[in-house]
Amino acid sequence: xxxxxNLQARVEEKxxxxxxxxxxxxxxxxxxxxxxxxxxxxxxxVLAGREEYEVxxxxxxxxxxxxxxxxxxxxxxxxxxxxxxYPVEIPGVTNANFLxxxxxxxxxxxxxxxxxxxxxxxxxxxxxxxxxxxxxxTQRSVNEGFSGGEKKRNEVFQMAMLEPAxxxxxxxxxxxxxxxxxxxxxxxNALRNKERSFVVIxxxxxxxxxxxxxxxxxxxxxxxxxxxxxELALELEEKGYDWIKEENGxxx
Amino acid sequence: xxxxQKIITEVTESDYKWGFISDIESDQAPKGLNEEVIxxxxxxxxxxxxxxxWRLKAYRxxxxxxxxxxxxxxxxxxxxxxxxxxxxPKAKPVLNSLDELDPEIKATFxxxxxxxxxxxxxxxxxxxAVIDSVSVKTTFREALGELGIIFCSFSxxxxxxxxxxxxxxxxxxxxxxxxxxxxNSAVFSDGSFCYIPKGVRCPMELSTYFRxxxxxxxxxxxxxxxxxxxxxxxxxxxCTAPMRDENQLHAAVVEIYAHQDAQxxxxxxxxxxxxxxxxxxxxxxxxxxxxxxxxxxxxxxxxQVETGSAITWKYPSVILKGDxxxxxxxxxxxxxxxxxxxxxxxxxxxxxxxxxxxISKGISGGKSQNSYRGLVRIxxxxxxxxxxSQCDSLLLGDKCGAHTxxxxxxxxxxxxxEHEATTSKVGEDQIFYCNQxxxxxxDAVGLIVNGYCKEVFNQLPMExxxxxxxxxxxxxxxxxx
Numbered sequence: 001x002x003x004x005x006n007l008q009a010r011v012e013e014k015x016x017x018x019x020x021x022x023x024x025x026x027x028x029x030x031x032x033x034x035x036x037x038x039x040x041x042x043x044x045x046v047l048a049g050r051e052e053y054e055v056x057x058x059x060x061x062x063x064x065x066x067x068x069x070x071x072x073x074x075x076x077x078x079x080x081x082x083x084x085x086y087p088v089e090i091p092g093v094t095n096a097n098f099l100x101x102x103x104x105x106x107x108x109x110x111x112x113x114x115x116x117x118x119x120x121x122x123x124x125x126x127x128x129x130x131x132x133x134x135x136x137x138t139q140r141s142v143n144e145g146f147s148g149g150e151k152k153r154n155e156v157f158q159m160a161m162l163e164p165a166x167x168x169x170x171x172x173x174x175x176x177x178x179x180x181x182x183x184x185x186x187x188x189n190a191l192r193n194k195e196r197s198f199v200v201i202x203x204x205x206x207x208x209x210x211x212x213x214x215x216x217x218x219x220x221x222x223x224x225x226x227x228x229x230x231e232l233a234l235e236l237e238e239k240g241y242d243w244i245k246e247e248n249g250x251x252x
Numbered sequence: 253x254x255x256x257q258k259i260i261t262e263v264t265e266s267d268y269k270w271g272f273i274s275d276i277e278s279d280q281a282p283k284g285l286n287e288e289v290i291x292x293x294x295x296x297x298x299x300x301x302x303x304x305x306w307r308l309k310a311y312r313x314x315x316x317x318x319x320x321x322x323x324x325x326x327x328x329x330x331x332x333x334x335x336x337x338x339x340x341p342k343a344k345p346v347l348n349s350l351d352e353l354d355p356e357i358k359a360t361f362x363x364x365x366x367x368x369x370x371x372x373x374x375x376x377x378x379x380x381a382v383i384d385s386v387s388v389k390t391t392f393r394e395a396l397g398e399l400g401i402i403f404c405s406f407s408x409x410x411x412x413x414x415x416x417x418x419x420x421x422x423x424x425x426x427x428x429x430x431x432x433x434x435x436n437s438a439v440f441s442d443g444s445f446c447y448i449p450k451g452v453r454c455p456m457e458l459s460t461y462f463r464x465x466x467x468x469x470x471x472x473x474x475x476x477x478x479x480x481x482x483x484x485x486x487x488x489x490x491c492t493a494p495m496r497d498e499n500q501l502h503a504a505v506v507e508i509y510a511h512q513d514a515q516x517x518x519x520x521x522x523x524x525x526x527x528x529x530x531x532x533x534x535x536x537x538x539x540x541x542x543x544x545x546x547x548x549x550x551x552x553x554x555x556q557v558e559t560g561s562a563i564t565w566k567y568p569s570v571i572l573k574g575d576x577x578x579x580x581x582x583x584x585x586x587x588x589x590x591x592x593x594x595x596x597x598x599x600x601x602x603x604x605x606x607x608x609x610x611i612s613k614g615i616s617g618g619k620s621q622n623s624y625r626g627l628v629r630i631x632x633x634x635x636x637x638x639x640x641s642q643c644d645s646l647l648l649g650d651k652c653g654a655h656t657x658x659x660x661x662x663x664x665x666x667x668x669x670e671h672e673a674t675t676s677k678v679g680e681d682q683i684f685y686c687n688q689x690x691x692x693x694x695d696a697v698g699l700i701v702n703g704y705c706k707e708v709f710n711q712l713p714m715e716x717x718x719x720x721x722x723x724x725x726x727x728x729x730x731x732x733x
Binding site: 048049072088090097106141162 | 679680681682684685686687688689690691692693695699700702703704705706707
């Protein structure tokens with residue numbers, strides 16, 4: 001599904017990713033953890049194709065194709081989804097209209113016919129249940145005036161609607177209270193299947209109690225310095241990141 | 253230039269899609285402006301002598317006036333003797349059905365996508381179409397006639413309802429009002445006339461379609477709408493013009509007169525040729541539009557979507573004379589490339605408990621300049637008058653300008669006047685967010701801008717709103733590399 005080889009990237013003059021290697025197979029859930037400033041969100045942005053992030057080396061294959069060559073919209077149309085850490089507001093554009101445009105663009109690119117209004121509403125109704133979303137939210141402007149929790153829930157709702165092959169969740173748990181966290185995690189879990197892969201970026205272990213990962217990686221100073229299973233996340237929760245820093249700090 | 257800026261530049265530099273010239277034989281006045289030309293026009297139109305006198309009076313006054321220089325627009329001085337003031341397509345004098353319409357004219361409408369037949373059959377919109385100067389066809393006249401509604405070309409109104417024309421012409425925009433209104437009063441060639449009798453609610457949207465056709469002609473049309481006590485009408489005006497190198501002048505006058513409890517809703521979608529990417533050619537659109545809420549509880553709403561013209565100079569206004577009368581102005585003005593727009597409104601509160609609302613959305617791209625200019629005047633006797641103004645500017649790229657010139661004159665302590673203004677840019681974040689959901693940058697800009705204009709589009713009649721959205725998308729269209 002996703003193969004990252006020695007990926008290096010910078011923002012402006014600052015080198016942030018220093019050679020990331022990661023293989024995500026279909027159906028797997030990988031958690032990426034790490035202290036602040038370790039490069040977690042940069043990795044998400046580079047995968048989605050945000051322009052300010054310049055790739056300085058390495059390679060990324062998505063479904064066997066060169067991901068870095070593709071425009072952001074082509075990546076999305078091929079099935080890469082990013083749940084934003086800070087979802088953007090688009091005043092005057094309803095959630096429903098936005099999603100219908102997005103969904104039909106993706107369908108068109110994949111040779112599928114557009115959904116008409118009736119089919120689209122039916123699909124929306126079905127997917128709203130996954131994140132316990134109120135119908136009124138679909139008629140509100142995209143993220144405008146949404147609370148932090150509503151925005152995150154809306155990201156997962158969009159993911160459910162667009163049914164990506166690979167979803168990257170960038171700190172989707174930040175700013176959520178325990179109930180909202182449960183709802184968001186349930187939504188993600190409902191979308192897990194043998195084909196779909198997830199890269200879950202988080203600062204805290206808490207989310208991983210709900211979304212149980214197959215693998216956990218620790219990112220530090222732009223490199224994956226430790227990989228393991230879900231037990232690694234528990235160990236981090238208990239000991240903090242300091243021992244990782246001590247193990248690696250001197251070498252970089 | 254960053255990638256985003258490059259994309260925005262491409263997206264905002266689109267070509268004009270209505271630039272074709274119709275080959276219709278036309279009957280023209282000699283070039284230039286003098287009393288002879290005015291007599292020629294008046295004679296051509298078989299006008300009564302009072303109207304010729306009215307025109308001449310306006311012309312003589314115009315000669316004493318100075319071209320205004322206060323708008324925030326720049327253009328070379330206009331040579332008023334280098335313009336043809338009258339150009340009529342040679343059509344059969346009387347048309348009983350659409351089949352008799354000049355096939356060239358019909359083809360023009362078809363290219364514009366406003367086939368009369370189509371409109372007649374599908375949308376139930378009555379259309380009074382004006383090509384250059386003479387109104388060529390009015391549909392649905394009979395159906396409206398049964399209700400006592402008069403909807404015809406201005407020239408016909410002069411012949412058939414001279415008493416109404418005489419009573420109301422110049423009653424809202426006097427012939428001496430301003431430089432371009434005076435010019436229009438002297439040389440106007442045609443336009444539309446609409447009269448809704450007492451207590452009648454016009455059952456369909458009335459529509460005119462203006463199009464400047466012959467090279468070197470100015471278009472000086474005049475529209476007069478009168479709504480008697482308790483009457484209601486929704487009026488639509490659409491405009492396009494073919495592509496030409498030289499600048500063409502368009503100086504129209506629209507007058508609306510609303511009696512007690514009457515309501516008039518006037519919507520415009522203006523798409524005159526804006527000039528090319530280097531700023532060559534395009535229409536100078538210097539228009540005076542004004543409504544008078546004469547009676548108590550009357551209401552006049554202006555809704556405009558302005559995407560065309562090289563220069564737009566236009567302030568649809570409402571004089572709130574009747575107590576409890578309401579004035580509204582909803583505007584979207586898009587400027588691109590080298591376009592300049594100085595547009596806004598005037599709300600003059602004279603009566604008690606009068607209310608006005610102003611919602612203005614300016615969108616500038618390319619190297620264009622977009623100004624909002626609005627006056628809210630609360631007179632001494634206008635107790636409890638209220639105004640709310642909201643002026644938003646959206647910038648696409650970093651070479652365009654947005655300006656806001658609000659004027660407030662409040663002479664009554666009980667008045668409440670509110671003004672809000674914002675300026676924003678289409679954010680790279682917003683575009684990236686759309687991209688990440690599979691939406692191309694071009695479509696993303698269209699989506700974001702349409703969302704931004706929603707408050708105004710909501711005021712347009714349904715079929716016009718769809719057209720406005722398409723127009724907006726086209727004005728912002730371009731290939732994304």
